[in-house]
Amino acid sequence: MGKLKTIGLILAGLAMLAACGAAAVESTPKNGACQDVQDRDRIVDALGYFPNRLSPLGAAVLCNDAAGVERALKGGASPNAREPGGETPLLIAAAIPRTDLLKRLLASGGDPNSWEKDARTLALHYALSAGVQRDDWSAWDVLLASHADINFRPPGGATIAEDAVSLGAVDKLLQLLDRGYHVDPARLVRELEAVRYDANTEPLRLQAIERVRALMR
Template identity: 30%
Template sequence: MPFIASIGAAVHAAPLHAAAEKNDAAGIARLLAEGAAIDERDGSGATPLLVATHANRVEAAKVLIDAGADVNALDKIHDSPYLYAGARGHLDILKMTLSHGADLKSLNRYGGTALIPAAERGHVETVRTLIAAGVDVNHVNRLGWTALLEAIILGSGGQRHQDIVDALVKGGADVNLADGQGVTPLQHARSRHYDRIEAILVAAGAR
């Protein structure tokens, strides 16, 4: 096998990472009992728990989290199990990270909380879960956007994003917090003809 083709395969070569990727809960328990390092890093800086989170391997994640895996361990691109689960809407794993010390103030490589990409991608229950957990609904990322702005600017305007805007507003989002160019959420909604979102914002006092 040419060297360049073997690089990707080597990323998860460690047995614990491989077991996590395969959702092999029994194998993970055995490896940990044999002394495997629970937060060992692979070539990308990912721990076994992050590997399990990438693939939404709930059983593997549960075994690792229950055994004390670090839910806030960041890889080389600033993803952690908590941040990734939130961004991708992996709700079961997200809830486990929240009950095992997730750092609600931790930020991804864009300077955003887990709530911001969850809102953008339309993960309604994830957004509700993160709001209930206490994530700052008005945090501004490096693009100058809040979760509310991303839900409008990068969302579809459909039912999921309408529900997310509603949840954010009810959760205390500042409906008049503008982006870096001074454009408000209401102005963004109107420019995209998102009538239902516009109505939610206006009812909440948006200008």
């Protein structure tokens, strides 16, 4: 009976360890990726794939490892350095989003106007997507508060207002207009006229068309 009791205690201890491991939000980065990451689906939705070759800073952001982010920054890592997939650590933080880490990267010289190398996707676009898909507007609010240039168009890419039209976030387009968006209003009107939304969003589209047309006068 003593032996069976010992085995039972060992099994109970292993079960407790497993439960503690399952409760962890993220694990430590290893070889440029997270091990047993808990929000893998969220990352894939945000970035379009799961990165497995990242810099120490990029991997720490992906894994939600604040201590790792601090170590990398103190070691001289840049929030704006390109990762193999074309993103930067700041873009990764904006996309998932990892808002506390995004704030830290911005405070360390991260560029709120940064954009992905291939698709020319803005940090604001990633934050907008997180809001539309997850109803998480934290990164969007942080980037706007950090004076991201809402009129910036990356080479070969779209402005954030054009992205708002394509994602159906017309309320955010109106917010951008309130903040002084003014780039190529004729193009923006054409894009607004080419789309149709649901009954709740359609009145906002019509309002946005009038607002943008006023910029052309």
